Amino acid sequence: MKLFLDTADVDEIRTVARWGVLDGVTTNPTLYAKVGGASYDDVLKEICTITDGPVSAEVIADDVEGMLREGRHFAGLADNIVVKVPMTELGLEAISRFRAEGIRTNCTLIFTANQGLLAAKAGASLLSPFVGRLDDINEDGLTVIRELAEIIRFHELDAEVLAASVRHPRHVTEAALAGAHVATLPYKVFQQMVRHPLTDRGIEQFKKDWAAAQAAART
Ligand code: E4P
Numbered sequence: 734m735k736l737f738l739d740t741a742d743v744d745e746i747r748t749v750a751r752w753g754v755l756d757g758v759t760t761n762p763t764l765y766a767k768v769g770g771a772s773y774d775d776v777l778k779e780i781c782t783i784t785d786g787p788v789s790a791e792v793i794a795d796d797v798e799g800m801l802r803e804g805r806h807f808a809g810l811a812d813n814i815v816v817k818v819p820m821t822e823l824g825l826e827a828i829s830r831f832r833a834e835g836i837r838t839n840c841t842l843i844f845t846a847n848q849g850l851l852a853a854k855a856g857a858s859l860l861s862p863f864v865g866r867l868d869d870i871n872e873d874g875l876t877v878i879r880e881l882a883e884i885i886r887f888h889e890l891d892a893e894v895l896a897a898s899v900r901h902p903r904h905v906t907e908a909a910l911a912g913a914h915v916a917t918l919p920y921k922v923f924q925q926m927v928r929h930p931l932t933d934r935g936i937e938q939f940k941k942d943w944a945a946a947q948a949a950a951r952t
Pocket residue numbers: 739759760761763841861863865866897898899917
């Protein structure tokens with residue numbers, strides 16, 4: 734399973750890249766607004782120097798020509814840019830046009846398996862169901878991941894299911910078990926996945942025992 738970082742913060746991306754576990758990055762307007770400063774283009778170009786994996790850049794336009802214009806521009810910034818397009822009728826049309834041009838897309842704001850099926854048929858290479866936002870409204874985000882992953886495998890469609898809107902480490906485990914090809918995680922969730930109190934306690938104890946053994950060896 735691939736793990737993407739869900740952020741526009743280049744320091745976070747550099748950190749997780751150093752751990753050797755980073756397969757790509759997803760950004761969106763909200764994540765870009767959090768970092769501010771540089772232009773979206775400059776942030777994307779810098780991210781693409783850190784990772785060779787897919788880097789999703791989201792279009793803002795909601796008409797086909799506007800989405801195509803923005804997406805072609807993003808695709809020109811680096812080879813590993815994937816254009817993020819919302820799940821709408823016009824979004825499907827744009828995805829299909831991007832596919833014909835050889836530009837990879839990530840269909841975002843997917844909340845049902847049927848939306849994901851349509852995006853895959855239109856030609857999106859990544860399908861992003863929003864797990865956390867479904868859970869927030871008392872629905873089961875992981876059910877959409879499981880259903881869509883089964884549909885993609887059963888019908889051998891050329892697309893990957895990307896679990897997005899991940900809120901906590903348990904979502905990652907469940908998405909992996911449900912067959913998601915990718916999960917995109919906030920930096921905090923990557924950190925939470927690393928940590929365990931017994932790991933911390935174990936390291937502390939080994940240090941104490943080592944110091945005691947060293948002291949005993951000196952006497
Ligand atoms: C990633 O592609 C999505 O835009 C992101 O995971 C959405 O997360 P949120 O629901 O926490 O805003």
